[in-house]
Amino acid sequence: MRIAFLNLCHCEPEIVARAARKLCAHPDFDMYIHVDEKQDIASFLEAVKGIPRVYFTGRRYKVYWGGYHAILATMELLRDAFSSQRHYDYFVTLQNLDYPIRSNMEIADFFEADPAREYIRGCNIAHTKVWEFARKYRLYYKKDTPLGGKNQPRLLKLAYNLVMGLLSCTTIFHNGVIRENGEQYEIHYGCAQWAVTRACAEYILKFHETHPKFNRKMAKMQFPDEEYVHTIVHNSPFKEKNFKYNEPMQKWLVNWRNLHYFEFPKEVTVLDETYYEKIMSQQGILFCRKVKSGVSDKLLEMIDRATEK
Numbered sequence: 001m002r003i004a005f006l007n008l009c010h011c012e013p014e015i016v017a018r019a020a021r022k023l024c025a026h027p028d029f030d031m032y033i034h035v036d037e038k039q040d041i042a043s044f045l046e047a048v049k050g051i052p053r054v055y056f057t058g059r060r061y062k063v064y065w066g067g068y069h070a071i072l073a074t075m076e077l078l079r080d081a082f083s084s085q086r087h088y089d090y091f092v093t094l095q096n097l098d099y100p101i102r103s104n105m106e107i108a109d110f111f112e113a114d115p116a117r118e119y120i121r122g123c124n125i126a127h128t129k130v131w132e133f134a135r136k137y138r139l140y141y142k143k144d145t146p147l148g149g150k151n152q153p154r155l156l157k158l159a160y161n162l163v164m165g166l167l168s169c170t171t172i173f174h175n176g177v178i179r180e181n182g183e184q185y186e187i188h189y190g191c192a193q194w195a196v197t198r199a200c201a202e203y204i205l206k207f208h209e210t211h212p213k214f215n216r217k218m219a220k221m222q223f224p225d226e227e228y229v230h231t232i233v234h235n236s237p238f239k240e241k242n243f244k245y246n247e248p249m250q251k252w253l254v255n256w257r258n259l260h261y262f263e264f265p266k267e268v269t270v271l272d273e274t275y276y277e278k279i280m281s282q283q284g285i286l287f288c289r290k291v292k293s294g295v296s297d298k299l300l301e302m303i304d305r306a307t308e309k
Contacts (some may be wrong), residue, residue: 001027001108003113006077008070009044009096010036010063013294017047018300019099020054022307026104030055030088032081034073037062055080064094067143068219070192071208071228078205083296089115092195097290098260099300101279103307107286111195118242119195119258122188123249126176134249136222137174137187140167144219171220178231180213188234190256192225193289201236207232226253262289274300280306 005023009016020031030053035041037060048054057076060217061069079089090111125133146152147160178185181214196204208215218224218231239245250256254264261282262271270292271279276299279288291300 001089001090001112001288002086003030003090003092003107003111004081004084004086005029005031005086005092005094006074006081007031007033007076007094007096007098008063008073010039012097013044013047014293015097015291016044017051019094020048022028022100022287022304023104023107024051026108028108029053029088029104030081030084032057032077034063036059036073040050042088055084061142064145064149066141066145067145068142068221070225071218074225074229075205075208078201082202082205087198089198090195091198091201092259093193094287095193095289096220097292098287099291099296099303100286101282101287101288101303101307102286106307110286115198116241118197118200118233118238120190120230120233120242121244121247121256121258122190122234123247123256124186124234125189126186127250128176128249130251131251133189133249134176136189136227137176137217137243138168138172139222140164140171140220141222142167142220148154161262174217176221178214178217180211185214185231186236187221187227188230189227190230190261191253191258192223193260193287194229194258196229196233196238197241200233200241203236203238204229204232213217257285259284259286260289261285261287270295271299272296273302275299279303 024031032055034057035044057080058124059076061068061073063073122240128134176187221227233239252264261279268290270290271288272295
């Protein structure tokens with residue numbers, strides 16, 4: 001069972017290296033890393049030095065929170081993995097501050113037990129009257145710029161929001177269905193971390209390369225990393241190979257976990273040792289999110305001791 005872990009990174013190179021060191025100890029596990037172009041890659045290169053089968057994308061994007069560039073970076077990771085001489089069976093996405101909570105043997109056994117299964121839940125939010133979901137495609141979002149960031153001057157932020165409001169006049173009547181090439185794609189929503197088979201990953205990458213209208217719409221949406229791949233998979237034959245599908249719409253990301261455990265009261269909680277028992281008792285969960293140096297050190301030590309197999 002060969003697995004490519006696709007890691008979108010922007011900070012904490014030591015956490016990234018720790019996860020890579022643990023996963024790549026398995027001879028059939030490799031890690032592909034995209035480092036946000038806004039960050040200095042040197043510290044990441046130094047941190048993973050000596051760890052086998054860790055690869056960095058040659059092309060990098062400036063990734064802003066909630067922006068479409070995260071999708072472009074993910075596609076770049078997929079391309080690099082497919083360009084490898086290694087034939088991967090699964091592709092698993094990680095996001096910088098994620099960490100494995102099972103041994104490599106347990107992770108391999110998990111995927112080998114059902115090698116045709118996809119792990120990307122998603123609920124259909126097309127035509128919804130729930131504004132929490134409808135706004136994702138009815139308002140105009142453009143996050144691939146620093147202008148919408150929290151640290152911008154107040155007047156600049158006001159101007160930015162005014163422009164987004166005016167541009168929303170072009171999207172406000174969208175019904176959540178993208179039409180292209182004679183097909184209809186109802187928008188689905190779920191968690192940004194997922195795992196898919198080789199066949200599904202090939203389908204996603206080809207779809208990305210052949211559906212420019214779909215891509216343009218997704219580039220204007222709120223948090224496209226929570227909708228892009230989900231919409232592709234749940235409008236395809238791979239939907240029925242997913243471990244869950246056609247689920248009723250529910251609010252909050254925590255309802256859409258795939259293989260990651262995380263807490264999300266208002267934002268993703270930084271986990272410490274007090275969460276250890278809760279994390280390790282989860283069934284069907286292989287990773288936790290999110291961990292940080294100085295807060296999660298003891299938790300990571302406890303996880304490593306429990307998974308030394």
